[in-house]
Amino acid sequence: MNNEEIVARVQANPKFQELVQKKTGFGWMLSIVMLAIYYGFILVLAFNPSGLGASLSGGITTVGIPVGLGVIISAFVLTGIYVQRANGEFDRLTQEVVEEARK
Amino acid sequence: MNRRIPQILGALALVGLSAAAFAAGAVEGEVQKAKATNWSAIIMFFAFVGFTLGITYWAARRTQSASDFYTAGGGISGFQNGLAIAGDYMSAASFLGISAMVFDKGYDGLIYSIGFLVGWPVILFLVAERLRNLGKFTFADVASYRLAQTPVRILAATGTLVVVALYLIAQMVGAGKLIQLLFGLDYAIAVVLVGVLMVMYVMFGGMLATTWVQIIKAVILLSGASFMALMVLVSVGFSPEAMFAKAVENHPKATAIMAPGGLVSNPIDAISLGLALMFGTAGLPHILMRFFTVGNAKEARKSVFFATGFIGYFYILTFIIGFGAIFLVGTNPNFLDDAGKIVGGNNMVAVHLAKAVGGDLFLGFISAVAFATILAVVAGLALSGASAVSHDLYASVIKKGKANEKDEMRVSKMTTLVLGVLSIILGIAFEKQNIAFMVGLAFSIAASANFPVLFLSMFWKGLTTRGAVIGGFIGLTSAVVLIVFGPTVWVEVLGHAKGSELFPYKNPALFSMTLAFFSTWLFSVTDSSRQAQEEKGRFDAQFVRSMTGIGAAGASKH
Numbered sequence: 236m237n238n239e240e241i242v243a244r245v246q247a248n249p250k251f252q253e254l255v256q257k258k259t260g261f262g263w264m265l266s267i268v269m270l271a272i273y274y275g276f277i278l279v280l281a282f283n284p285s286g287l288g289a290s291l292s293g294g295i296t297t298v299g300i301p302v303g304l305g306v307i308i309s310a311f312v313l314t315g316i317y318v319q320r321a322n323g324e325f326d327r328l329t330q331e332v333v334e335e336a337r338k
Numbered sequence: 339m340n341r342r343i344p345q346i347l348g349a350l351a352l353v354g355l356s357a358a359a360f361a362a363g364a365v366e367g368e369v370q371k372a373k374a375t376n377w378s379a380i381i382m383f384f385a386f387v388g389f390t391l392g393i394t395y396w397a398a399r400r401t402q403s404a405s406d407f408y409t410a411g412g413g414i415s416g417f418q419n420g421l422a423i424a425g426d427y428m429s430a431a432s433f434l435g436i437s438a439m440v441f442d443k444g445y446d447g448l449i450y451s452i453g454f455l456v457g458w459p460v461i462l463f464l465v466a467e468r469l470r471n472l473g474k475f476t477f478a479d480v481a482s483y484r485l486a487q488t489p490v491r492i493l494a495a496t497g498t499l500v501v502v503a504l505y506l507i508a509q510m511v512g513a514g515k516l517i518q519l520l521f522g523l524d525y526a527i528a529v530v531l532v533g534v535l536m537v538m539y540v541m542f543g544g545m546l547a548t549t550w551v552q553i554i555k556a557v558i559l560l561s562g563a564s565f566m567a568l569m570v571l572v573s574v575g576f577s578p579e580a581m582f583a584k585a586v587e588n589h590p591k592a593t594a595i596m597a598p599g600g601l602v603s604n605p606i607d608a609i610s611l612g613l614a615l616m617f618g619t620a621g622l623p624h625i626l627m628r629f630f631t632v633g634n635a636k637e638a639r640k641s642v643f644f645a646t647g648f649i650g651y652f653y654i655l656t657f658i659i660g661f662g663a664i665f666l667v668g669t670n671p672n673f674l675d676d677a678g679k680i681v682g683g684n685n686m687v688a689v690h691l692a693k694a695v696g697g698d699l700f701l702g703f704i705s706a707v708a709f710a711t712i713l714a715v716v717a718g719l720a721l722s723g724a725s726a727v728s729h730d731l732y733a734s735v736i737k738k739g740k741a742n743e744k745d746e747m748r749v750s751k752m753t754t755l756v757l758g759v760l761s762i763i764l765g766i767a768f769e770k771q772n773i774a775f776m777v778g779l780a781f782s783i784a785a786s787a788n789f790p791v792l793f794l795s796m797f798w799k800g801l802t803t804r805g806a807v808i809g810g811f812i813g814l815t816s817a818v819v820l821i822v823f824g825p826t827v828w829v830e831v832l833g834h835a836k837g838s839e840l841f842p843y844k845n846p847a848l849f850s851m852t853l854a855f856f857s858t859w860l861f862s863v864t865d866s867s868r869q870a871q872e873e874k875g876r877f878d879a880q881f882v883r884s885m886t887g888i889g890a891a892g893a894s895k896h
Contacts, residue, residue, distance in 0.1 A: 238879065238889070239879070241882075241888060242878055242879045242882045245882045245886065245888065246878065246882065251882075251885070251886070254885060254886075255885055258885070261463075262463040262464050263463070263464070265459065265463045266459070266460045266463045266464060269456055269459045269460055269463075270456075270460070272456075273452070273453075273456045276452070280449065280598050284597065284598045284599075285597070287445075287597060287598055288596065288597025288598065294579045294582075294583070295579060295582040295583045295586055295593070295596060296578060296579050296582050296596070297445070297596045297597055299445055299448075299596070299597060299598060300445075300448075300578075300582075300596070303445070303448040303449065303452065304448075304654065306452050306456075307451075307452060307455060307650045307653060307654060308650065310455050310456055310458065310459050310646055310650060311643075311646050311647045311650050313459045314458070314459050314462050314642060314643045314646045314647075315643060317459075317462060317463055317639075317643075318462075318639055318640060318643045321467075321636075321639055322636060322639070322640075326636060329885070329886050329887070332886055333886055333887070333888055336886075336888065
């Protein structure tokens with residue numbers, strides 16, 4: 236079986252369409268979430284810097300500290316969410332598509 | 339509402355500008371030589387060099403094929419590669435520079451580091467797996483996948499070499515100055531030492547040695563920084579509140595360090611730089627090449643997950659280190675000169691903190707780590723430049739893909755040697771030059787020449803060779819021309835009168851990237867040649883491979 240046939244078979248496989256749709260959609264969605272978190276943070280810096288500078292609970296620590304650390308942690312958590320789903324669902328689908336193409 | 343807009347731009351500008359300082363990568367200006375030769379640092383540095391040369395020897399015996407040389411045979415695990423990628427990102431400049439920024443400005447330092455981190459998840463979601471599935475040794479493999487080999491490889495190799503050269507010069511000059519300061523060694527000796535070790539790692543040990551040197555450095559840097567952050571926390575009884583209170587008490591800006599601050603000179607500049615940093619990261623050849631060292635898309639994906647975690651953790655550590663330095667270094671007369679300024683400049687606060695929390699021995703350790711960091715980063719750069727010459731120019735363009743592997747590797751090793759000699763010469767030649775613009779320029783070129791072509795080749799069926807080549811070169815030349823005509827080079831380097839610059843912004847990426855994307859699109863859609871039709875026709879096969887990995891280059895040892 237030559238390469239063109241494999242490509243045609245893969246493309247005709249509804250599982251491949253499902254994989255493309257889910258994986259691409261999920262990737263763009265998480266990218267947008269990351270950008271929204273980051274630019275949201277930037278907007279707060281612009282609109283309400285004193286809000287970030289306000290005391291968290293009466294002490295020296297400001298609201299900005301947990302918010303800033305939260306953005307860092309969110310980046311890591313988002314990559315984790317993606318890897319979790321990709322390692323399971325997407326890889327299973329990919330595996331099935333690859334096996335069915337080689338039959 | 340309208341009056342808010344400047345503030346938003348201001349906030350963006352703050353992030354962008356600070357990121358520039360952070361990225362600049364070099365210890366700027368005249369440095370005082372260390373008062374005495376720092377022996378414990380030198381001994382630990384030699385221990386590191388000895389150990390890494392041992393690894394190079396081990397790696398050399400395992401490096402036989404071209405795949406071993408370029409990608410460590412694809413046998414690096416996702417976790418290891420995550421450490422190596424994080425290592426590429428955690429340069430001496432980011433360790434010393436960001437802790438200095440937190441020391442000086444407090445909360446703003448945290449904002450800076452965040453701007454650098456958020457590009458990584460996006461690379462994972464959109465680029466990493468596709469890149470792994472399509473490429474073999476260099477990102478040019480991906481860009482030229484369905485296009486004409488010769489012109490696209492020449493474009494990609496040019497983009498790679500320009501970025502590598504600028505980055506290398508900046509690193510060499512920064513290395514020379516830092517080593518002068520830390521070890522009391524002569525500038526020229528320091529530069530020669532870095533150049534010689536770089537060549538040895540890459541020429542003999544290839545990607546395997548380069549990766550392991552980077553991994554070891556990442557581990558010792560993270561351990562050292564963790565220890566420093568821990569000691570800071572111990573000194574305040576593990577209470578962040580107590581740490582912040584003590585810092586506020588001892589900082590001239592008092593409570594201002596706990597809130598966002600900072601000034602904006604030019605918001606467009608800042609947005610432009612922000613774009614360069616975010617998309618430049620996805621166009622840096624020495625970072626992209628790391629995705630080919632893992633066995634498959636799954637490992638590529640895991641490597642970004644670990645890299646993001648390590649880089650984020652590292653930024654949190656530098657935040658604690660910077661705050662700790664405010665009351666552990668800034669108040670200690672041993673670290674202040676007669677004028678009450680930090681000895682060696684603010685960039686040295688992390689080094690002084692090492693001494694404050696761990697004595698001379700730990701100071702030596704951290705100094706050696708700083709040097710190791712530079713070595714690991716320049717080795718990756720040299721390998722990336724050498725691959726562009728041997729794999730893209732020699733094997734694909736000159737030999738039309740029919741080069742024998744031995745010759746290709748010989749060319750690669752010779753190129754490494756040439757790059758080593760060149761970087762020593764340039765490092766010495768640029769000692770007294772203002773090189774701060776170079777890393778910014780490297781990011782702008784990566785974002786304007788490499789990234790658009792790479793991104794469109796994977797995501798847009800309509801891309802043709804004509805569009806890619808014209809668009810890529812327009813991105814490259816516009817980035818260079820706009821930088822040269824901008825204030826940094828025109829005024830500060832070439833010495834023209836202030837205000838006489840022909841282009842008002844320091845960072846061209848907003849304009850050069852837009853121009854690159856637009857011209858790539860324009861020259862692709864107007865390309866009705868038969869070749870263009872064929873290239874579009876090959877997209878489906880490329881897309882299937884990029885999504886499924888069918889036909890992707892695997893690990894070499896099956």
